[in-house]
Amino acid sequence: MTITMNGIEKRFGDKPVLEGIDLVLAPGRVTALIGASGSGKTTLLNIIAGLLEPSAGRILFDGRDVTPLDAAERNIGYVFQSFALFPHLNVRDNVAFGPRMRGMKRAERHERAMTALARVRMDSFADRGVDALSGGQRQRVALARALATEPDILLLDEPLSALDPVLRDDIRSELRALLEPLDITTLIVTHDKADAFVLADRIVMLSGGRILQEGTPRDLYDRPTHIEVAAFFGAVNTLFDAASEGGTGPILRPEDLRLAENAARADLTITVGRQLYLGDRLRVMGLTADGTSVTVDLPKATGLRDGDVLHLNLPPGHRDRAAAPLLSLPGRS
Numbered sequence: 001m002t003i004t005m006n007g008i009e010k011r012f013g014d015k016p017v018l019e020g021i022d023l024v025l026a027p028g029r030v031t032a033l034i035g036a037s038g039s040g041k042t043t044l045l046n047i048i049a050g051l052l053e054p055s056a057g058r059i060l061f062d063g064r065d066v067t068p069l070d071a072a073e074r075n076i077g078y079v080f081q082s083f084a085l086f087p088h089l090n091v092r093d094n095v096a097f098g099p100r101m102r103g104m105k106r107a108e109r110h111e112r113a114m115t116a117l118a119r120v121r122m123d124s125f126a127d128r129g130v131d132a133l134s135g136g137q138r139q140r141v142a143l144a145r146a147l148a149t150e151p152d153i154l155l156l157d158e159p160l161s162a163l164d165p166v167l168r169d170d171i172r173s174e175l176r177a178l179l180e181p182l183d184i185t186t187l188i189v190t191h192d193k194a195d196a197f198v199l200a201d202r203i204v205m206l207s208g209g210r211i212l213q214e215g216t217p218r219d220l221y222d223r224p225t226h227i228e229v230a231a232f233f234g235a236v237n238t239l240f241d242a243a244s245e246g247g248t249g250p251i252l253r254p255e256d257l258r259l260a261e262n263a264a265r266a267d268l269t270i271t272v273g274r275q276l277y278l279g280d281r282l283r284v285m286g287l288t289a290d291g292t293s294v295t296v297d298l299p300k301a302t303g304l305r306d307g308d309v310l311h312l313n314l315p316p317g318h319r320d321r322a323a324a325p326l327l328s329l330p331g332r333s
């Protein structure tokens with residue numbers, strides 16, 4: 001199902017919380033809605049779900065205007081942040097809850113529940129109590145519960161935030177593997193860039209109630225159209241970034257710079273100021289001769305000391321693109 005948002009606005013009293021939201025969620029795709037706290041993510045999710053009414057604009061499901069319909073009339077599967085499972089019900093009855101609310105007979109709703117549980121590989125847990133499950137298993141049951149009504153669209157609100165951080169990476173990739181074959185239009189609200197990168201085909205970044213950028217994970221990381229997007233997804237060198245001037249184009253991330261094999265052919269020379277040990281690599285902050293700060297990621301066994309001089313090369317794409325401004329950079333020989 002294609003979900004179309006046309007000119008969505010939301011105000012709480014005088015306060016605008018969403019402005020001019022035009023967005024299409026393609027059928028079967030997973031989209032992440034990302035942004036800082038207060039950017040309007042939950043408000044937009046709730047408007048799509050029919051839990052909140054927009055102040056202006058329309059929501060279309062496959063071209064049909066659902067704006068006046070309430071949540072129960074929209075055939076949506078919703079996975080809550082806390083999973084919201086019923087502790088007194090076993091796994092099967094938790095999942096059969098939606099079909100029961102829709103008046104399905106016992107045999108039919110059990111069949112629905114077992115089908116949904118099989119899709120998340122939890123059918124062998126059907127008779128267990130939910131209290132005995134791990135965080136990842138609860139999440140799968142919550143997903144099965146959302147799937148049991150055969151929804152047209154799946155909405156997930158911060159699906160990993162209730163989980164133990166140690167397990168989050170594994171559960172994130174598990175969730176990706178579960179969502180991929182479902183072929184249901186899915187929207188995930190998150191403030192975590194790792195969730196957006198791993199789970200989503202498309203990312204929509206909100207800031208102050210507006211869409212800053214929409215695209216693939218690669219688009220937002222490699223070709224951000226705003227410095228705010230660039231900085232949200234990782235460290236960025238702004239020495240000659242088109243993005244820093246509000247334009248588009250590839251940006252220079254710390255991992256894009258390389259130690260120059262030949263100092264005479266370096267694009268950039270810096271004096272090492274600070275080093276951050278990141279486990280898998282070393283992040284080095286330094287200054288060029290004219291005081292411009294540069295951040296570079298290096299393999300950790302480089303034995304650098306503060307005050308050392310580093311000669312760096314840019315990736316070829318940048319050298320070509322940024323040839324003119326680079327010529328004026330000190331340190332280029």
Ligand SMILES: Nc1ncnc2c1ncn2[C@@H]1O[C@H](COP(=O)(O)OP(=O)(O)OP(=O)(O)O)[C@@H](O)[C@H]1O
Pocket residue numbers: 012017035036037038039040041042043044191
């Ligand atoms: N019912 C409400 N009444 C008044 N203001 C509200 C209401 N709900 C949300 N807001 C305001 O709208 C703005 C956007 O809130 P929203 O919860 O959509 O943001 P969010 O991006 O989901 O944030 P978070 O990541 O913290 O959940 C915030 O400034 C919030 O205070």
